[in-house]
Amino acid sequence: MTEPLYLDLSDKCEFEATVERVADDSIVLDRTLFYPEGGGQPPDEGTLSADGQTWRVTDVQKRDTIYHAVDGDPPAAGTAVSGELDWDRRRAHMRYHTAQHLLSALLLAEYDAETTGNQLYADRARIDCAYDRFTEADLADITSRMNELIERSIPVEWYELDRDVAEERLDPDRTRIHLLPDSITEVRIVEIGEYDRTACAGTHVSNTAEIGRFEATGRETKGPEEERLSFALSS
Template identity: 35%
Template structure:
């Protein structure tokens, strides 16, 4: 299974493909499901399947709406806890267990996060290709993010060079593919080793791998299908956070995602 195409790699576990829809199709905007469990104390529900991304890898959780016969509520938080993904609802009366529901993702926000996440991994690939230095930390919000690298120095000129290189990679329209890689293979992949995928618990097999073909490879998150879909990227700041810790901030341009 891949987004957008398929490769000769392991298929996602059937349970994952049937329950975590975002893992196999980041462009899924809506879905139907059944309420598995209700936590009245926190006004949250667990669903049989969901397209809401629960957060992770620096990417925030999704927002959106759940509707059911006789009710509707905004989804204000999504988080994985143990083996379930919980959806916090802005309502004093969440749907009962067993109820059929229909979910809608806040697509404009999700798509902007996808573009931002892919832009950050383009930055990872550019820094690695230029300096053979791996990222050590980062964070993002819709439309903007930052990454830290153990560079010896940082400057406005370096930021300008990195911005130019990022946008060159955007214009190359590199394919971005979601693959599922067997654990024994993943643990030997140099690109995944440098992004610490080998620290993920061994029982997670196969790994879900995001491959910006020819540039960067990492585990996790939702992404656009081509670097061209990221749009124009601006490096908005470079700073030193101490010895061996230099920060690069970026923003992606705003545009409508109505057609995709």
């Protein structure tokens, strides 16, 4: 089973690993910083190098373990490789993911709008929530409130918590722990100061100030009492 280094070392972009096995055009490593697609966050991209040869990592997926799709003939099992993430891409995903958590907490607190889905990209993101309809005034208010929170430089932390403890202490409307398989007994919690705590296996910045400027860029109706809110970040 691949050791997911990205869970604790979100700010690192280089690592050493060994190829455990090859599966078609993908390889399994004993450890990795490459984040596999999930939770609305796209997979990391980057390179693996060994013995003067370099492979581009084009996709990362988690099934029974973590699979790294590479271009060309993959390195053989037992090969020691050096990995390097596309840091600009990873950094963008971290900023957008933390912004999404902050936005979800704000929408729940101020609009009673529970998040039902989200999708992040390197240059934009969207969030779906249970709400009738946002107005232009709402978008302006959300933009202003988000930037106020970001400018507070709130620390962001992540840690493991026993599932029973998490279910007892945390807001079920934010954590949605009941949706996790019963086999998961330890839950990774991402905490934004006293403002938000929720279960998440994604990567995040360590302080809201790193998010940058927030702008709610649009909204659309996605169904009865469901809205999609789009947003973008700038430096």
